[in-house]
Amino acid sequence: MKRSLRFYLQLAFTVVVCAFLVVPVVLSIMAGVTENFFVGIKSGLTFRWVVEVWTLYNKTIFLSIGIALATLAVTLLIGIPAAYVLARRQNRYTRWIEELIVLPVAVPGLATALALILLYGQFSGFRISWTFILVGHVLFTLPFMVRSVLAVMSAIDLKTLEDAAASLGASFTQRFFHVILPNCRQGILAGALMVVTLSMGEFNITWMLHTPLTMTLPVGLADSYASMRLEIGSAYTIVFFIMIIPLLVAMQWMSEPAKVKPRFLS
Amino acid sequence: MDNNSGNPAKLNTVGIRLNACGKTFPDGTRALEPVQLEINPGETVVLLGPSGCGKTTMLRIIAGLEQPDAGGQVFFGEQDVTPLPIEQRHVGMVFQSYALFPNMSVAENIAYGLKVRGMAEVEKKQRVVEMLSMMHLESFAERRIDQLSGGQRQRVALARALAVRPRVLLLDEPLTALDAKLRESLRAEIDRLLRSLKITAVYVTHDQSEAMALGDRIAVMEKGRIAQIGSPREIYYRPATRFVADFIGSMNRVQGMVDGESLQLPSGLLRVGPRVSNEVLFRPEDVRIVSNGEAQLQAKIVSAFFLGDHTRLILDVGNEQTITAETVDRREFKPGDIVPIAVDSEAILFLE
Numbered sequence: 001m002k003r004s005l006r007f008y009l010q011l012a013f014t015v016v017v018c019a020f021l022v023v024p025v026v027l028s029i030m031a032g033v034t035e036n037f038f039v040g041i042k043s044g045l046t047f048r049w050v051v052e053v054w055t056l057y058n059k060t061i062f063l064s065i066g067i068a069l070a071t072l073a074v075t076l077l078i079g080i081p082a083a084y085v086l087a088r089r090q091n092r093y094t095r096w097i098e099e100l101i102v103l104p105v106a107v108p109g110l111a112t113a114l115a116l117i118l119l120y121g122q123f124s125g126f127r128i129s130w131t132f133i134l135v136g137h138v139l140f141t142l143p144f145m146v147r148s149v150l151a152v153m154s155a156i157d158l159k160t161l162e163d164a165a166a167s168l169g170a171s172f173t174q175r176f177f178h179v180i181l182p183n184c185r186q187g188i189l190a191g192a193l194m195v196v197t198l199s200m201g202e203f204n205i206t207w208m209l210h211t212p213l214t215m216t217l218p219v220g221l222a223d224s225y226a227s228m229r230l231e232i233g234s235a236y237t238i239v240f241f242i243m244i245i246p247l248l249v250a251m252q253w254m255s256e257p258a259k260v261k262p263r264f265l266s
Numbered sequence: 267m268d269n270n271s272g273n274p275a276k277l278n279t280v281g282i283r284l285n286a287c288g289k290t291f292p293d294g295t296r297a298l299e300p301v302q303l304e305i306n307p308g309e310t311v312v313l314l315g316p317s318g319c320g321k322t323t324m325l326r327i328i329a330g331l332e333q334p335d336a337g338g339q340v341f342f343g344e345q346d347v348t349p350l351p352i353e354q355r356h357v358g359m360v361f362q363s364y365a366l367f368p369n370m371s372v373a374e375n376i377a378y379g380l381k382v383r384g385m386a387e388v389e390k391k392q393r394v395v396e397m398l399s400m401m402h403l404e405s406f407a408e409r410r411i412d413q414l415s416g417g418q419r420q421r422v423a424l425a426r427a428l429a430v431r432p433r434v435l436l437l438d439e440p441l442t443a444l445d446a447k448l449r450e451s452l453r454a455e456i457d458r459l460l461r462s463l464k465i466t467a468v469y470v471t472h473d474q475s476e477a478m479a480l481g482d483r484i485a486v487m488e489k490g491r492i493a494q495i496g497s498p499r500e501i502y503y504r505p506a507t508r509f510v511a512d513f514i515g516s517m518n519r520v521q522g523m524v525d526g527e528s529l530q531l532p533s534g535l536l537r538v539g540p541r542v543s544n545e546v547l548f549r550p551e552d553v554r555i556v557s558n559g560e561a562q563l564q565a566k567i568v569s570a571f572f573l574g575d576h577t578r579l580i581l582d583v584g585n586e587q588t589i590t591a592e593t594v595d596r597r598e599f600k601p602g603d604i605v606p607i608a609v610d611s612e613a614i615l616f617l618e
């Protein structure tokens with residue numbers, strides 16, 4: 001089969017771009033499993049560095065998971081009711097709130113963190129606890145939860161569904177759990193994955209808010225690059241990938257509607 | 267909760283009374299002037315009117331989805347239900363958009379009202395089966411909502427509303443989203459249901475043939491008011507206002523000089539009887555094409571539309587006035603021809 005020059009040029013371009021993106025990642029991963037990076041692969045492959053990362057930094061991993069789950073819990077508790085109110089009461093004020101809620105995403109994380117420190121810095125008990133980071137993460141991730149749920153709520157005719165449920169005798173609580181929540185499931189799931197992924201990877205705010213005892217995964221990564229051997233920092237990257245990639249894949253999978261909504265034929 | 271088990275067709279139906287129920291929305295829209303309406307137990311009243319006249323608003327006030335303005339009262343039988351929210355009024359409701367729960371199967375949708383009432387599992391199952399068979403939906407019980415056609419969806423919505431044996435059934439343009447053929451067959455089905463269940467029903471539509479077919483009485487609404495309420499015959503043959511006359515069917519309007527018991531027109535003398543006025547109204551189907559001897563007017567055909575079962579003629583009766591006539595005459599009418607016509611004086615209406 002004869003292909004045109006154009007095809008080969010395009011192929012080359014694609015390969016170069018991919019290499020540009022992938023090579024640093026591969027290099028970093030390689031560095032993490034190489035005995036001595038400066039000597040190169042011939043020095044031998046090892047899991048020593050990964051094990052070392054685990055012993056040095058496993059606390060950051062658990063703290064990150066803990067904060068991510070706590071952030072998820074808080075954003076669910078605040079985000080779903082907030083999205084519901086925004087969806088049901090469409091007026092000037094709710095539209096303002098909708099815009100306002102996105103502000104922490106637009107403002108640099110450092111600024112948000114600084115504001116938090118200025119506001120709460122003197123409460124030292126709070127300042128040094130992991131809940132201080134939690135507040136930062138909630139501020140940063142809440143808009144994603146609200147937007148995601150709100151998008152689904154606006155797509156279905158929530159008001160009429162609720163009217164119908166009420167006409168059948170359902171109280172507000174029953175309507176909320178039987179009709180509203182199940183029909184927003186997709187938006188809630190998508191929002192939840194987003195929140196967990198963002199919280200796990202968040203660096204800017206966390207770096208400002210953390211103390212040596214409240215180091216999260218990305219902050220630990222920065223710390224290891226700054227103060228440890230390059231191999232340890234690289235091994236840390238591997239650990240980070242292992243944690244975050246399943247979340248990214250799940251998010252991708254969620255956004256494909258065909259897989260989320262299987263059609264059963266009876 | 268449900269004290270009338272046994273005969274599935276037996277419903278604990280009540281009359282409805284609206285007492286000075288007006289509705290002003292927060293933005294100042296006056297959707298409903300204070301109206302008075304009495305609906306007898308078992309009766310079907312159709313709210314008919316153009317878009318925006320307040321039909322849905324009135325239905326929602328009856329349902330309890332909307333509160334009437336201060337002073338308005340809603341009674342179900344002797345009970346004042348004005349302060350009750352919809353979930354405590356025990357009504358059945360059917361929406362134009364079906365409003366079925368997408369997260370539940372057909373059977374679960376139908377069972378939902380029974381579930382929130384805490385009905386025992388066995389009894390609930392039995393009731394669902396009963397409703398499925400009443401609406402000919404047996405084979406769809408386990409289907410998801412998005413696997414149903416529009417007509418099937420609306421039958422599920424009816425089954426769901428009726429499963430709880432509501433005191434009144436409220437329907438807001440249930441057939442508007444369906445195509446013409448389906449609308450006709452579902453209309454017949456709803457008619458059969460309303461008759462056999464003898465349930466008090468309020469049916470909102472802007473389709474007059476639907477209103478005629480289903481209503482024991484029709485309330486014609488105009489700008490938040492009930493312009494006229496009465497049986498389909500009363501509404502059609504004795505419209506109380508011009509608005510009603512024009513809204514239901516079509517109406518010819520002719521002006522001329524009063525001449526004894528007739529109206530003088532360039533094309534002849536239209537006999538109107540002892541009560542005369544310089545303007546009279548009559549329906550297109552009351553215009554008869556007659557022999558020259560019987561003719562009151564000699565009208566000139568402006569245009570003729572052969573519609574299969576009848577022919578519609580636009581006739582010039584002089585003074586730049588045209589009327590519409592409908593005839594089953596098989597003749598081929600041609601524009602420009604002169605036809606002798608007559609209108610029975612009983613068919614003539616006078617409205618201010």
Ligand SMILES: Nc1ncnc2c1ncn2[C@@H]1O[C@H](COP(=O)(O)OP(=O)(O)OP(=O)(O)O)[C@@H](O)[C@H]1O
Nearest residue numbers: 291293295297316317318319320321322323324472
């Ligand atoms: N929530 C609301 N807020 C403000 N105005 C409203 C509201 N709901 C309805 N209206 C207004 O009240 C009037 C009556 O509305 P309604 O829905 O009762 O009309 P309808 O007769 O059902 O019309 P359609 O045939 O189009 O459904 C309309 O002018 C409408 O714009």
Ligand SMILES: [Mg+2]
Nearest residue numbers: 321322323438
């Ligand atoms: Mg309406």
